[in-house]
Amino acid sequence: MDKKIERYFGRNLISKLYVVSIVLIGAAVLIATLYRIYVGLPIALAGIVLFFVSAVFRVSDKDIDEKVDSALKNYGEECIKGKHIGKRELSGDEFVYFTGYLCDKPNVRFKSGSDGKLRTSRFFVTAVSVTRSECIVCASVYDLLGASPREDTFIYLTAESDNSLTRTELEFPRGVVKYTAADGQAFCLPDDAQADDLISKISRI
Numbered sequence: 001m002d003k004k005i006e007r008y009f010g011r012n013l014i015s016k017l018y019v020v021s022i023v024l025i026g027a028a029v030l031i032a033t034l035y036r037i038y039v040g041l042p043i044a045l046a047g048i049v050l051f052f053v054s055a056v057f058r059v060s061d062k063d064i065d066e067k068v069d070s071a072l073k074n075y076g077e078e079c080i081k082g083k084h085i086g087k088r089e090l091s092g093d094e095f096v097y098f099t100g101y102l103c104d105k106p107n108v109r110f111k112s113g114s115d116g117k118l119r120t121s122r123f124f125v126t127a128v129s130v131t132r133s134e135c136i137v138c139a140s141v142y143d144l145l146g147a148s149p150r151e152d153t154f155i156y157l158t159a160e161s162d163n164s165l166t167r168t169e170l171e172f173p174r175g176v177v178k179y180t181a182a183d184g185q186a187f188c189l190p191d192d193a194q195a196d197d198l199i200s201k202i203s204r205i
Helices: 013-034 037-057 061-080 193-203
Strands: 096-102 110-112 118-120 122-130 134-143 151-158 165-169 176-181 186-190
Touching (some): 061 096, 061 118, 061 122, 096 176, 096 186, 096 193, 122 193, 165 193
Antiparallel strands (some): 096 122, 110 118, 122 134, 134 151, 165 176, 176 186
16 A cells, blocks of 8 residues: 555654554553453454554654665666766666755655654755766655655766865755755765765865
8 A cells, every 4th residue: 555655744643543542452451451351342442443544554754764765775777777978888886875865945844753863755865986087976856745756966077077066064954965066966965974985086086
């Protein structure tokens, strides 16, 4: 069943019912232990029915993460395979992959999950390949709510091109850096050591 992702970023009544069902089951067990089994049985049955109904329709942190992980896993096959630099066809294996959440438009919805991690309705996948003579960046922004089509960016830099990148740290969510090339095209990377190392290599081409 295809779950409606917008439930996750909305009031998510289904998740609240899921919690209520667990409370009901727990209360039924407690009542059955302290009093009689038949007293707790109706509450237990209500809790079990509510649990299974809400579990089917509930959109969890895991469901959102699986959407992002699927895009990341399939990115080389879907967005890189078939692209060419001159006569050379690109291979997804030569790229390093990154992903993260974005809140770069006014209609982006966000939520802090039960694990404390902030998730938004937009996320990026960026693939970077850097050698001594060239840099290739394939980047895409996805909309989990389907409000806009996937936004793709392809950047190719060589020793002969202007390789300057303007760095902008995004305020929300934190931990994401936007890099803008001389031609105005932009891509995002996490603010971590691996990404910093690749940016340093790009500057030395």
